[in-house]
């Protein structure tokens with residue numbers, strides 16, 4: 001579903017490459033944690049999957065397509081197949097919860113009828129039924145992240161990319177969000193999640209890919225965050 005073949009990425013003016021000969025193969029339906037110190041290249045790897053950045057060398061394949069060779073007009077279609085969740089939620093502040101989730105469907109051309117059925121169904125799945133008409137600033141951080149997860153999942157994407165989705169949440173709220181991502185993964189969605197959170201990686205025992213200075217130093221099934229705690 002996602003394949004990196006000897007991918008390197010250097011930023012203009014930067015010194016050492018952000019990614020250095022990275023090869024990773026993620027099968028459909030896998031849940032993969034990308035771990036590593038700040039600056040090790042995690043966000044860069046996620047940005048390459050979304051084609052927000054392009055490799056300096058090597059190849060990135062998403063759903064069988066080499067995304068560097070994808071025509072510009074096909075990039076929106078690629079991104080529609082990938083849900084994204086970020087540390088800072090990124091909700092539209094002047095839209096209600098339901099409108100935030102509906103927006104993801106509107107921009108991808110769903111009919112009003114489908115939107116009316118999918119939005120409440122997805123809000124219920126993420127545990128936000130009854131909050132549809134709230135504004136984002138009337139919600140807790142954990143609830144805001146649930147809205148972001150609902151928005152990412154309402155289109156039933158092939159892939160969910162999450163960059164530090166629990167970075168702003170307390171441990172209790174984090175567990176709820178991780179249960180949600182696990183549930184989404186069980187529907188067949190491939191999940192690629194960058195994180196610093198030792199606790200959740202150790203608890204979930206999923207595949208762990210560790211980056212250090214842009215290189216893969218570990219790729220372990222049912223792994224833990226690190227060998228030293």
Ligand SMILES: Nc1ncnc2c1ncn2[C@@H]1O[C@H](COP(=O)(O)OP(=O)(O)OP(=O)(O)O)[C@@H](O)[C@H]1O
Nearest residue numbers: 011012014018036037038039040041042043044045
């Ligand atoms: N737009 C950019 N321009 C120049 N250098 C960049 C850019 N984005 C990232 N870098 C550099 O690339 C390296 C990898 O950064 P990246 O954000 O991918 O790491 P990270 O593992 O996600 O870090 P963090 O956990 O702090 O988010 C760092 O040295 C960073 O300074």
